Amino acid sequence: MKRDASVSNAALMARRRAAIARGVGQVHEIFVDHARDCELWDVEGRRYIDFAGGIAVLNTGHCHPKVVAAVEVQLRRLTHTCFQLLAYEPYVELAERLLPLVPGDFARKAMFLSTGAEAVENAIKIARAHTRRDAVIAFGGGFHGRTNMTMALTGKVAPYKAGFGPFPPGIFHAQFPNALHGISADQALASVEHILKCDAAPEEVAALIIEPVQGEGGFYVAPTELMVALRKICDQHGILLISDEVQAGFARTGKMFGIEHTGVEPDLIAIAKSLAGGFPLSGVIGKAAVMDSAEPGGLGGTYGGNPVACAAALAVLDVMAEEKLLDRANSIGTRIKAKLEKMARQNDLMPIAAVRGPGAMIGFEIVKERGGFDPDPEATKLLTTKALELGLIVLSCGVYGNVIRILVPLTASDKVIDEGMNLLEQAMKTAA
Ligand SMILES: Cc1ncc(COP(=O)(O)O)c(C=O)c1O
Secondary structure: OOOOOOOOHHHHHHHHHHHOOOOOOOOOOOOEEEEEEOEEEEOOOOEEEEOOHHHHOOOOOEOOHHHHHHHHHHHHHOOOOOOOOOOOHHHHHHHHHHHHHOOOOOOEEEEEEOOHHHHHHHHHHHHHHHHOOOEEEEEOOOOOOOOHHHHHHOOOOOOOOOOOOOOOOOEEEEOOOEHHHOEOHHHHHHHHHHHHHHOOOHHHEEEEEEOOEOOOOOOOEOOHHHHHHHHHHHHHHOOEEEEEOOOOOOOOOOOOOHHHHHOOOOOEEEEOHHHHOOOOOEEEEEEHHHHOOOOOOOOOOOOOOOHHHHHHHHHHHHHHHHOOHHHHHHHHHHHHHHHHHHHHOOOOOOOEEEEEOOOOOEEEEEEOOOOOOOEOHHHHHHHHHHHHHHOEEOEEEOOOOOEEEEOOOOOOOHHHHHHHHHHHHHHHHHOO
C-alpha cells in the first residue's frame, strides 16, 4: 500500500485537538493505519508490537482472517434491522453457542448490546426487575463503564467520576482485596457485611457486582475464598451475584470466564470486548429465570446485537476452539511471567514487583525500591513512553497508577511475544 507522505501523527494530532473533545483521552500520540494479529503500523509506516490488544478486545488478534471473512459475508447479506423489530439468525445462534459456556447446571438465556457499560447496566436492570430491590454493592477500584449507572458502580473517582455526578442512589462500595497494599480477603468480606449492616438492609440489595480479576483497577485477582463467601452471602439473602467479565472474559485468563477459576457460579455475567474480536458487541448471559424477569420491550437497544458484530463473535468462538486459545493463554502467561520474574531480579532495570494474574491476564507493579511495594506512577508512565519509542505498545492501570498490564493477543507467536518482552526489558533499562 502506498503511503501518503503528507500524513503524519503530528498533523493528525493537531486536527484531533481542534475537532475532538478533550475529555476523550488518548494514551499515545499515534494514529494507526493498519494492523494484523499482534502488530500494527502507524500512518508514518512505523511498526509496533501491540501488548494492549485494544484494551482486552483483541484476544483473537487484529483483523483475524476468519473474523474478517465472516464479517465480509455478513456485510453483503444484512447489516441492520434492530433485533427488536425484525430478528436475524446470527443473534440467536450466538446465544445458543454462548449459553453452554455459562458455568452452572441451570437453564440459561442471553441478550446482546453494544458496549461493556451497556452490558453491566442491563445486568443491573435485570437484577432489579428480578429481585424487585434497588441497592447494589460494587467494589473499590472496580471499573464498570462511563454511563451514569456504571460510573456510580465504578470505584475510582478520577478521572471516571469527577465532575459527572450526581449518580443514582443505592450504590455501595465494599473494599476489593489487595494483599499487596494492605487489604486482606477477610477485610474485604467484612466491608461487605458492614454495608449490609450500616448502609442497606440485605433485603434491599438486588445485586453484588464484581470483576473476578480487576481490569482498570490493577489486575488484582479476587481470591477464591472471597468469591465463595460472597456467593454464600448472596444465597443467604436472595442477592444476585454478577460477574463483570468484560475485560477478563473470553480466554484471557486461560478459562472462558475469569470466575471459573474460583468454582463459583454467578447468576449473571456481563460480557463484551474480546467477544467479537474488534466489533462493538456486548451482552448479558445467565440464569433463564433471572434473565426472563424484565417485561418485553424493557431490554434492548437500536444497535444491540448487530448482525455484523454477531457474525464476528461466531467466528471468534470458532477461532478460540480451533486455535485452542484457552491453552494458549496459559502457555503465553507462563512464558511472559518467567521473563518478568527474571527481569524482577535484574539490578539494571527499574524495580518491579508482584508479577501476577491468571492465564495471559498479566500485571506487575512498578515500585520505588527493589524489594518494596511503594507504587511509582511516574516511573510507570515513563516506562510506557520509553516502550512506545522502542516500538512496543503497553498500557498501565491500577488504583495507584503503577501497574503495567499485558493484554497481548492470544494468537501471537512466541517469536513476536519474545520480541515484545525484549523491548519491554530495554525500555525498563533506559527508564531505570
Ligand atoms: C470490567 C469492565 N467492565 C465494563 C467496562 C466498560 O466497557 P465499555 O468501555 O465497552 O463500555 C470495562 C471497560 O474497560 C471493563 O474493563
